[in-house]
Structure formats: C-alpha cells, structure tokens
Amino acid sequence: MSLHDGSDRREDRPKRFLTSRSGLVLLGFLAIAGALLFTEHRAHVLGALIWLPLLLCPLMHLFMHGKHGKHGGHGRHADDDRPNRERGGP
Secondary structure, eight states: OOOOOOTTOGGGSOOOSTTSHHHHHHHHHHHHHHHHHHHHTHHHHHHHGGGHHHHHHHHHHHHHGGGGOOTTTTTOOGGGGSOGGGGTOO
C-alpha cells in the first residue's frame, strides 16, 4: 500500500470555471460590457439610486425581523408569569 496521495497529479484536481481560460474571457467580457452600459446609461442608473433606500425598506423589514421568531413570542420568558411586584414593577 502506498502513502502517495496523488496531489501532484493535475487531472485529479477539480477545475474551477472562473479560473479557466473561458471563465477569464467571460469575466473580461462582463467587465467591458458593464463599463460600457454604465457610461451609456449613467443618467438612468444615478437617477434610480435615489429610490434605492425606499425600495430596500421592505426587504430590510422582511430579513431583519427573521431573528425575532414568530409573532406570538415577542420576548416572553418562562419566568414572566409571576406578578409584576415580584419582577420589581408597580
């Protein structure tokens, strides 16, 4: 039995698309196309940036409230069933 792990063989390693020749060509094409689109449509893009905070509000509401749990709990703990004066309240 050999302890050789085969890490020096290139054909066994998984090939990544973005580091391949065609992936680099695609990234270059997308960068050039993005730059040309931005320069040609700058007024439209910058005009839409004004509405971006308003459009993000519903998304932030949906995703930021995901940590609170369901609407039935709202911070109740098991020891909240005791009377107010035991908790230090009026």
